Amino acid sequence: MAHLLVFGPGYTATPIMERAISEGWSVTATYRDEVKKSNLEQKGITAIPFDADSYDCPPETHILITPTPKDGCPIFKRWGSWAEQQNNISSINYLSSTNVYGDHGGDWVDEETPTTPSLKRGKLRLEAERNWSDLANKIGARTGLFRLAGIYGPGRNALVSLQKGKARRIIKDGQIFSRTHVTDICEAVWAFMNDGNANGVFNLADDEPCAPHLVIEEAAELLGVTPPPLENFETAEMSEMARSFYMESKRVRNDKVKALIGKAFHYPNYKVGLRELLKTDG
Template sequence: MPHLGAVLDRVFIIGFGDIGRRVAAQYRNPDTIVTGLTRHPELAGSTPEEVRMVYGDLDRPATLEGLPTAGALVYYFAPPPAEGISDPRMAVFLEAASHAPPVRVVYISTSGVYGDRAGAWVDETAEPRPETDRARRRLDAEERLRDWGRQQQVPVVILRVGGIYGPGRLPVARLRKGLPVLRESECGATSRIHVEDLVAACRAAAECGQADRIYNVSDDHPGTMTGYFKAVAARLGLPAPPEISMAEAEGRLSEAMLSYLTESRRLDNHRLIEELGVRLRYPDLESGLATIDPARESIR
């Protein structure tokens, strides 16, 4: 796969949320045109943060005609629908992009596609075993995109990402409410990544990721969900959340939270480090939280 770092002149970001904005900021130079997709017609034509916004709704195929994908690097960050086991939004995008193929697509997926591994280390050769519909939708998107990339001869890079944290991405409201967490002795293993390191991984995947390749994105030191909540509380000067047993959790925690708690795995990030050459600024949770300003988090 050729290196795009020196020749890239067009970037198209689908899913222009927090991650999209952070990635867009990596391309602030006069030689690169960055475009973002918005589903709000009134925002089309605006240029927030030097990004050109174009209208298109992934739930309305007719609105996607003429997307600026031809010859562009595409970052696909849009989530699947909230229900079902497939991602029709990805299918709609791929149909539109077939008429104007990009030079590469980088897709953010989830480590949830691996399912529960009883705390074992998992690398990218592991067969996916999604256990929730949320993860099944992501795997469906991965498979659609990879098949399309082979057919269209467009390089596709998949990032399977652990839990994302960082400034503005901490469970502050939950901690303030004093909501319970699972007793740490009953917690499974989980992996995470600081948002700045995720952005670096996105850029590296675009510039030197191998075609039709999957990369786990996580830091070097997995932990537990409860350990994460307690560390964040300590950093922000908030009380540690109360801990309850799994039996109690099944009646008090949300279905989404329980799905995270009942799966246990540790992500192997060797490809991220060795193939993509990503140097983690925050190789563990302690270093990542150390740079977060508690005062700023308190007013978000």
């Protein structure tokens, strides 16, 4: 029986953990507070404190790391030395971001495109990728580096944003975003962990990159509501964090991850994804 060890058992990791349990794997995840511990245990997941003194790694362990890195890569800093001492780790899977590619003016990027992040969080992602990849090489484990586009899914999508009054239609000439449904992220990571030959970098983005305001308009049409007014990026009032998301533009190729999965995405574009989410979030 294989084992999954998760650092950051949140929104993106949850369907992966559920899939592992349904397939007979044992699952362990770290926690930082008692509420999280209780939630994990209710799902049949073994919970261990993030600052645990030690942890006995079961045979055929696959590690999944999901949180956005901070300065110093705290997860790697806390658990990297421990992982170097283990001999039961089969793969290390890190959920990174397409922002490691930097800005490409709306052009296409793939896994061979040089990584030239311009934003601090992209640079931290790239540092974390290298840390985990180097560690995996040292211990003879496979490395799955999954570069994710904007994540959406149940409870986190344009339909919900519109209903909460938080959706905005920001227009910036030439701005292109890619996105990926959480279900397709789960499918790719699961396929990787169960493929003894897979290794390396995989982009996770759907088939239809587009301007962000088009997603809001599609969601508004599905809900039968008037979309929010158009706003020019140059004059719109935004936080520095929100504004930074518009500083890079690219289209992301996904051929490699499709070959890994062996089939098309469940949600090949935002229109299909939103129509399905309308059943639960509409």
